[in-house]
Amino acid sequence: MQKLKNRPDVSVVMITWGHEKFIEQAIEGVLNQSFDGRIELLISNDCSPDNTNQVITSYLANRPVPPHIEIRYFNHNKNRGSMKNFIWTICKSEGSYIAMCEGDDYWTDPEKIQKQVNFLRENQDCNLVYHRVMLCHEDGSLKEEDLNTANESYKRSVEELAEKGNFMHTASVMFRNNIEFPENLEFSHIGDYPIWFLNGEVGKFGYLPEFMGVYRLWGGSIWGTKGLSYKGLNWLGVLSGLVKYTRDKNLKKLLKLQATNVFTWISFRELDRKQKFRLLRYIFQLKPSLLAQMVGKAMGKYNK
Structure with a gap:
């Protein structure tokens, strides 16, 4: 070479x-x-x-x-x-x-x-x-x-x-x-x-x-063909990390706003126990007000 x-x-x-x-x-x-x-x-x-x-x-x-x-x-x-x-x-x-x-x-x-x-x-x-x-x-x-x-x-x-x-x-x-x-x-x-x-x-x-x-887009792709719950959970992890990283208050606010929208992708029923704990951690890190939505999902309110 x-x-x-x-x-x-x-x-x-x-x-x-x-x-x-x-x-x-x-x-x-x-x-x-x-x-x-x-x-x-x-x-x-x-x-x-x-x-x-x-x-x-x-x-x-x-x-x-x-x-x-x-x-x-x-x-x-x-x-x-x-x-x-x-x-x-x-x-x-x-x-x-x-x-x-x-x-x-x-x-x-x-x-x-x-x-x-x-x-x-x-x-x-x-x-x-x-x-x-x-x-x-x-x-x-x-x-x-x-x-x-x-x-x-x-x-x-x-x-x-x-x-x-x-x-x-x-x-x-x-x-x-x-x-x-x-x-x-x-x-x-x-x-x-x-x-x-x-x-x-x-x-x-x-x-x-x-x-x-x-x-x-193919079966072995890290991202492209994955389901919405997989994408949503991992995207919340990315947003959580960036919120902790940036010192800009406005960017923190915008990232948390995006997290609220991303949360709607996730079907609580599709997550295993470990993933549910991850989701809970991200929510507390990003926007605790999402907790009420999560409880509603767990009760089937959002996923009938």
């Missing part, structure tokens, strides 16, 4: 676990990038239980790498967990900008990195820029995501992120390599939203309305 002599302009963070069917396509989307600077691709395999490592090593041994790209492959012999592996890999990044692409997603536009770097160079008030993606279902069909509008560009703030929740897919994001990661953010079952929050503390979120990547 070729080693770049100078610091890369862009680091691409690609965490992977159990992605033997998809990892080649993810890597190929990065190697196809046409860019006027240097790129490093960091692949971090979190001790996959399948043949992901063999697929990666074989592919890298046979695929010519463009001269402006360096690949750094880390194959962990012990599972770190998604969030810890995510942050560990980001902290290994040496580029001025960091782009994301998990091992089951992929990029479709060879100008993606160039367009996003150009945007951040021209918009110094933004610390992050994202774009629209297509959603790939298990049958291979593609559908346009509906988190963002199609025909306009705009900038968003951390206040909007705190109040409304996530509006960015991981494979669409690039941000400046200028943030630090508090240890207490490793609590999260969801890696991207806390990272977007940290970016929002130092700048706005820029947006490009083009479709330049694909987010895959």
Whole structure:
């Protein structure tokens, strides 16, 4: 594998676990990038239980790498967990900008990195820029995501992120390599939203309305195909951690407001005993007034 002599302009963070069917396509989307600077691709395999490592090593041994790209492959012999592996890999990044692409997603536009770097160079008030993606279902069909509008560009703030929740897919994001990661953010079952929050503390979120990547929905996905109760419980955990982290009173208020809305996703009957105790803890941390709703759910008032 070729080693770049100078610091890369862009680091691409690609965490992977159990992605033997998809990892080649993810890597190929990065190697196809046409860019006027240097790129490093960091692949971090979190001790996959399948043949992901063999697929990666074989592919890298046979695929010519463009001269402006360096690949750094880390194959962990012990599972770190998604969030810890995510942050560990980001902290290994040496580029001025960091782009994301998990091992089951992929990029479709060879100008993606160039367009996003150009945007951040021209918009110094933004610390992050994202774009629209297509959603790939298990049958291979593609559908346009509906988190963002199609025909306009705009900038968003951390206040909007705190109040409304996530509006960015991981494979669409690039941000400046200028943030630090508090240890207490490793609590999260969801890696991207806390990272977007940290970016929002130092700048706005820029947006490009083009479709330049694909987010895959499949059975092994950490998030995409999970049920609402699973998502709701884990999202409350994320919000609880961010409430404890931020010192901004307005952001605390907005995060708690979002928690109230998220709570409606959860069916109390679908949770096991351990999950119910987790839910109770999050409620006390976030907004004790939710307790009355929880009791009502337990009695069947909300889940007939």
